[in-house]
Amino acid sequence: MRMNYLSLCAALALVAACSSTPEKKAEVATGGTATTTTAPQPTKPTGPVPGSKEDFVVNVGDRVFFGYDKFDLTPEATATLDKQAAWLKKYGQVTITIEGHADERGTREYNLALGERRANAVKNYLTATGVDLARVQVISYGKERPAVLGSNEAAWAQNRRGVTVIN
Amino acid sequence: MTTRQTLTALRRAIALAAVMIMAVAVQAKAELHLDITQGNVQPLPIAVTQFYGEAVGAQIANVVEADLERSGLFRPLDHRAFIQTPDQLANGLPRYGDWKVINAQALVSGTASVQPDGRLKVEFRLFDVLAQQQLTGLAYFTQPDGWRRIAHIIADAIYKRITGEDGYFDTRIVYIAESGPATARQKRLAIMDQDGENNLYLTDGRVLVLTPRFSPTAQEITYLSYFNNRPRVYIFNVDTGRQEVLGDFPGMTFAPRFSPDGNKVIMSLAQNGNTDIYLLDLRTRRQTRLTDNPAIDTAPSFSPDGSKITFESDRGGSQQIYTMNADGTNVQRITFGAGKYGTPVWSPRGDLIAFTRINGGRFSIGVIRPDGSGERELSTGYLVEGPTWAPNGRVLMYFKEKPTGEGGRQRQVRLYSIDLTGRNERQMLTPTDASDPAWSPLIP
Numbered sequence: 001m002r003m004n005y006l007s008l009c010a011a012l013a014l015v016a017a018c019s020s021t022p023e024k025k026a027e028v029a030t031g032g033t034a035t036t037t038t039a040p041q042p043t044k045p046t047g048p049v050p051g052s053k054e055d056f057v058v059n060v061g062d063r064v065f066f067g068y069d070k071f072d073l074t075p076e077a078t079a080t081l082d083k084q085a086a087w088l089k090k091y092g093q094v095t096i097t098i099e100g101h102a103d104e105r106g107t108r109e110y111n112l113a114l115g116e117r118r119a120n121a122v123k124n125y126l127t128a129t130g131v132d133l134a135r136v137q138v139i140s141y142g143k144e145r146p147a148v149l150g151s152n153e154a155a156w157a158q159n160r161r162g163v164t165v166i167n
Numbered sequence: 168m169t170t171r172q173t174l175t176a177l178r179r180a181i182a183l184a185a186v187m188i189m190a191v192a193v194q195a196k197a198e199l200h201l202d203i204t205q206g207n208v209q210p211l212p213i214a215v216t217q218f219y220g221e222a223v224g225a226q227i228a229n230v231v232e233a234d235l236e237r238s239g240l241f242r243p244l245d246h247r248a249f250i251q252t253p254d255q256l257a258n259g260l261p262r263y264g265d266w267k268v269i270n271a272q273a274l275v276s277g278t279a280s281v282q283p284d285g286r287l288k289v290e291f292r293l294f295d296v297l298a299q300q301q302l303t304g305l306a307y308f309t310q311p312d313g314w315r316r317i318a319h320i321i322a323d324a325i326y327k328r329i330t331g332e333d334g335y336f337d338t339r340i341v342y343i344a345e346s347g348p349a350t351a352r353q354k355r356l357a358i359m360d361q362d363g364e365n366n367l368y369l370t371d372g373r374v375l376v377l378t379p380r381f382s383p384t385a386q387e388i389t390y391l392s393y394f395n396n397r398p399r400v401y402i403f404n405v406d407t408g409r410q411e412v413l414g415d416f417p418g419m420t421f422a423p424r425f426s427p428d429g430n431k432v433i434m435s436l437a438q439n440g441n442t443d444i445y446l447l448d449l450r451t452r453r454q455t456r457l458t459d460n461p462a463i464d465t466a467p468s469f470s471p472d473g474s475k476i477t478f479e480s481d482r483g484g485s486q487q488i489y490t491m492n493a494d495g496t497n498v499q500r501i502t503f504g505a506g507k508y509g510t511p512v513w514s515p516r517g518d519l520i521a522f523t524r525i526n527g528g529r530f531s532i533g534v535i536r537p538d539g540s541g542e543r544e545l546s547t548g549y550l551v552e553g554p555t556w557a558p559n560g561r562v563l564m565y566f567k568e569k570p571t572g573e574g575g576r577q578r579q580v581r582l583y584s585i586d587l588t589g590r591n592e593r594q595m596l597t598p599t600d601a602s603d604p605a606w607s608p609l610i611p
Contacts, residue, residue: 069485071440097396104550104568105525105528105550106486106507106509106525107466107479107486107509107510107523107525107552107553108377108378108510108552108553108603109378109421109422109435109465109466109479109509109510110463110465110466110479110481110486110509112377112391112398112419112421112422112437112465113421113435113437113442113463113465114463116418116419116437116440116442117440117441117442117463119440120439120440121440124440139396139398139419140398140419140437141375144352144354144375144377145350145351145352146349146350147350148350149348149349149350149576149577150574150575150576151549151570151574151575151576152575
C-alpha cells in the first residue's frame with residue numbers, strides 16, 4: 001500500500017517533468033523540496049502575488065531538464081525559458097541565480113563541470129532573449145543537491161536540471 | 168578547541184625518539200620475507216604478545232595486531248594458544264619451540280614503562296621463529312597520550328622488515344562526513360587515523376565542502392568549499408584551523424590537488440560552460456592555464472616526480488583519462504575501454520593510475536599503467552568512486568554508495584580499502600556516512 005502511494009507520487013512527478021502546463025510544474029517545484037512525498041496542495045482562491053518568487057515557480061516554471069550527460073536545451077526547455085524570459089522582462093528589478101545540477105550517475109568532479117555547463121546553457125538562452133547579463137549568476141551543484149530521491153531513470157531525469165532561482 | 172587539543176597531542180607525539188635495540192643474533196639465515204608483489208599472498212602467521220609492563224602495553228599490542236591484520240598480509244594468532252608469557256619474554260629470550268608449535272612464523276614482544284620524567288618508553292622486538300633470530304628491535308619515547316601513534320609506527324616497522332616495503336599505518340585519512348537526507352545532505356570536512364580512531368570534524372557542516380586532498384607535507388588540506396555560495400578551492404591549515412581561498416578566479420574552481428613538492432595546487436576552473444585545468448603557484452600566486460579546450464578537463468593529478476599530469480576530459484566525445492606533460496604539452500589518451508573513465512590518481516610509486524569507471528550502469532575502481540596498458544578492475548558496485556592511494560602505493564581507499572530504505576530512496580555511503588591485488592576489501596569504521604577519502608603521506 002505504502003509502495004503504491006510512493007510509486008504514484010514518483011509517476012506524478014515524472015509526468016510533471018515532461019509537461020508544459022503551469023499547474024503541473026507547480027507540483028514539480030513542491031516536489032523539489034524536502035517534502036517529496038506530500039500530495040499537491042489544492043489551489044488557493046488567491047494565487048501567488050505577481051512578481052513574487054512563488055509567482056515565478058507556479059506560473060512560469062523554474063526548471064528545465066537535460067538528457068544523460070547532455071547540456072543542450074530541449075524544445076520543452078526552451079519553451080519554459082521563453083516564459084522565464086518574458087517574466088524577467090516584466091519584472092526588470094529581479095536578479096537570478098541559475099543552478100546547474102546532475103544526476104548521481106557520474107563522478108563528482110565531472111558532474112560539477114557538467115552542472116556548470118547546464119547552468120550556462122540556461123544563462124546563454126535567457127541572455128540571448130534579452131535578459132540583462134548583469135542580472136544573472138550561475139552556480140553548479142554537480143550531483144550534490146538531488147531534487148528527487150531514487151535509484152532509477154525517472155528520479156535521475158528529474159535531477160538533471162537547471163533551476164532559475166529568484167534572488 | 169578540539170582541533171587544537173588533538174594537534175597539541177600530535178606534536179607531543181612527534182617529539183619521540185627511536186633507539187635501535189641491539190639484536191641478539193646478528194647472523195641471518197634463510198630470512199623471513201613476504202613478497203607482496205605477487206597476486207596471491209598467504210597471510211603470515213604472527214604472534215603479537217601483550218607488551219609487558221604498563222597497562223597501556225596491552226592496548227599498544229592490540230593496535231599493532233589490528234594494523235597488521237587489516238593489511239591482509241598477516242594472520243595474528245589467538246593469544247589463548249600462547250605458551251610463553253609476556254613477562255618471560257621481557258626477561259629472557261623467546262623459547263622458539265613454544266612459538267613453532269603453534270605455527271607462528273613471526274613473533275612480536277615488547278615492553279611499556281613510564282620513565283622518571285613521565286614519558287612512556289615503548290620497546291618492541293620482532294623475531295623470526297623458524298630461523299630463531301631477532302629481525303629488528305626498537306625503543307620509542309613519547310608523552311603517554313602518544314601511545315597510539317607509537318603502535319602504528321611499530322606496525323610500520325614490522326611491515327617494512329617483513330615485506331621490504333614502507334608501511335602506511337602511521338597515516339591519517341581526510342574525508343567528507345555526511346549526514347541528513349540525500350536532498351539536503353550535510354557535509355563536513357573530517358580527519359581520522361587510518362584505522363578510524365581519533366575522528367575529528369574540521370568544519371561544522373553549514374557550508375558544503377567536497378574533495379579534500381592532503382598536502383605532501385600533511386599540514387594542509389586543499390578542498391572545495393561553497394562558502395558564500397561561491398564554490399572555490401580553499402586551503403585548510405590543520406595546525407591553525409585557518410581557511411584561505413586559493414587564487415582569484417572569475418568562476419568556480421574545483422578538483423584541487425597538490426603538486427608532489429607541495430608548492431603548487433592544480434585545479435579546474437569552470438567559466439561560461441567550459442572547464443580547463445590551471446596551476447597555481449602557492450609562493451608566487453601565479454596562475455598558469457594548462458589546458459585550453461572546449462571540453463570538460465578536470466580531476467588532474469601529478470605523477471610523483473612532478474613531470475606529468477593525468478586528468479579526465481570529454482574532448483573525445485566521452486569522459487576518458489589522459490596524460491600530459493606538466494606544462495600542458497604532449498596530451499595522450501590512455502583509456503579506450505567501454506564506458507567512461509574519470510578521477511585518475513597517480514600512484515605514489517609512479518607505476519599505475521587508479522580511476523573510477525562507469526560502464527553499463529555500474530561503477531568500478533580500477534588501475535591502469537600510465538601508457539594505457541594493463542587495465543585491471545579492483546572493486547565494483549552501484550556507485551564506487553574516488554580512489555586514493557596509501558603512501559606505499561599498495562592499498563587504495565575509495566567510497567561506496569548504495570541505495571537503502573524504501574524504494575532505494577536513501578543512501579548509505581562508506582569508505583573502503585582494498586589491496587592493489589584486488590583482495591582484502593575492508594570497510595572503514597566511520598561515525599557517519601563518509602565519502603571523498605584522501606590518504607595522507609606517512610606522518611613526518
